[in-house]
Amino acid sequence: MKSMLIITRQAPWTGPGARETLDIALAGGAFDLPLGMLFLDDGVFQLVASQQPGSLQQKDLTANLQALPLFGVESLYVSAQSLQERGLDAATLNLAVDVLDDSALTALIDRYDQVITL
Known part of the structure; x- marks a missing residue:
């Protein structure tokens, strides 16, 4: 069975x-x-605790x-650089x-057979 890495780059409140x-x-x-799932760029904001998505008419993730x-x-990963930059x-x-890093x-x-970036 092929392995898949999902890269999420979007903040939780942008849509x-x-x-x-x-x-x-x-x-x-x-x-x-x-x-596995990799949180990259603004996707790292999904991992921040105590968000208030209701004020933006978004659902809590x-x-x-x-x-x-x-x-x-x-298998959950986050970019050190993305965290630091934010x-x-x-x-x-x-x-x-x-x-x-x-x-x-x-x-x-490189370890995964398929990579999907959303």
């Missing part, structure tokens, strides 16, 4: 993209596909994120993720 990416990951996990390991999506600290994120990101992407 439906972040939610749709999570739905794809949850569906893939439900079918036991070997997949916290429950979907917390469900990822329950659906078999346990002033975020990995210790304050609402999900356990592996923080990777640029060289580790390249190796990660």
Whole structure:
């Protein structure tokens, strides 16, 4: 079975993209596909705790994120550079993720058979 890496680059409040990416990951996990998820660029904002999406008429993604390991999506990664550029600290994120530098990101992407960027 081919492995898949899903790269999410959208902030949770910029529209439906972040939610749709999570739905794809949850569906893939439900079918036991070997997949991982990488939070890159503004996608790292999905991992910030205590968001107030209702004020922007968006839905809270916290429950979907917390469900990822329950659906078999346990390989979760975040770009160290993306966190740093946005002033975020990995210790304050609402999900356990592996923080990777640029060289580790390249190796990660090479490990997967298919890569989807949304």
